[in-house]
Amino acid sequence: MNRYSILTSVLVGLLTLADLLSTSALGPVKVELHSSATLPCNHMCSGLATWTVIHKQLDILAQCDQSSCQSKEGFHMSHDQYLKGDLSLTITDVDYTKRTLYTCECDSVDLCDVSLQIEAPEFSRLITPGESLILDVPVSEPVELFVNRTGDASLHTVKLCEVRDRIVQCISEYEKRVSLSSSLQLKELTESDSGVYTIRDIRNDEIVSTFRVTVEGKNKDITLAPKKDVKESWLKRNYQGLLTGLASVLVLWGLWCYYPLLIPTCCKRKAQRFSRGHCAVGQTCGPPALEDTPLKTVCEDAGPEG
Structure with a gap:
């Protein structure tokens, strides 16, 4: 009797472990921004299958039972696939608000946990020395800005700034060069600023944007000539006209005087x-x-x- 109980406990434990391993074995699903994503879950479910965000168990995104399926806008489950044991959830338009961990349950029993991520878009920028680099931040704060400079023999990635609550904190050499409005702006670039810039979402520990920046070309900064030089240049260009006008003024002045x-x-x-x-007679x-x-x-x- 004791042996039977022990074997039963071991078998139940192994089945539970196998179920947990099958759930945790599902890797994250990565898709491009604004594309569709399918979160896989292959289990037979004779009862009610539901998908929710893992921290919002009461907010059901999609569900199926033996008769039909229902889902919120932007989410979809196939009833035909459900009957075959495919409980996958399709998200039609993925944006950054949908990046999270989703869970599928059958009659309140956890079957699948799947993390949805977005592949970080990569951009290329060719900047002229003296210009500014605009870095769009596609997610809410907090975020970090890193750079791996071109020509850095150590290939060392340096953390430049961190943004929290609309406050930008940067290392000393970038304090006066980085500002935040709707985007991060790095001012007065030089050739030494060439490299790969990445923006990381701190809360989700995820890279959300990558910028490959090349700074080259002629400096577009325009240094204004001193006012004296500008005046002399103007006099040279209008010398003949000034002489003619002056002569005319002198002639008119002479006539007037x-x-x-x-x-x-x-x-x-x-x-x-x-x-x-016309003198009259007798008059002098x-x-x-x-x-x-x-x-x-x-x-x-x-x-x-x-």
Whole structure:
């Protein structure tokens, strides 16, 4: 009797261990962003098969029984496959919010635990020295930024920054070069900044983005010439025009200054001739007092000079 009990306990323990091993043997499913993913689970289930997120057991994503299947939008279970012992769950559009551990149960008995991950997209960037590198962060914080610089003989990966609660903490040489808005921005790149940059999701311990960055070419930084040089250059370009304009101003100024002086002289001669030709009998002829006679009147009465 005791031997039978011992053998039964051992057999149950082995079956339980085998079941646990079959569950834990399922590796993570990795897919590209916004593609579909199938989480496998091959077990016969005569009762109710359900899929949930492992930390939200009451939130059923999809379920099947002997009569039918029901599922939330974006998730799917096949009833035909269920009847054949294929309890796989299909997620139609994978994004970063769906990265988690899923579990499949049959009548509340755990059958499969499957982790869904997204393959980190890889980007290539060719940057001109002096420009900035924009690094999109596709997940919520906290995240870390690493770099493996090109030409580093040790191939050592260096942690540059960590972002938590919108606060960026970087090593000393990058403190003033890295900023955060909607993306991480690394400013004023030089050729020594070439390398592979990776963004890691700390919470899920997962690389979410990789950037292969090459910094080369002519520096696009523009150093403005001193104001004095700019002024001299402008004078050189407009030298001929300035001389012409200055000469015109001088001519106009001369006319404006000297023309009033010429009018009294002309009128004076006309007034003298006018007085000599129009003296009354018995009067002493002589030039009128010009200072007491308006110039306009004298000049108009004198007539043309001849």
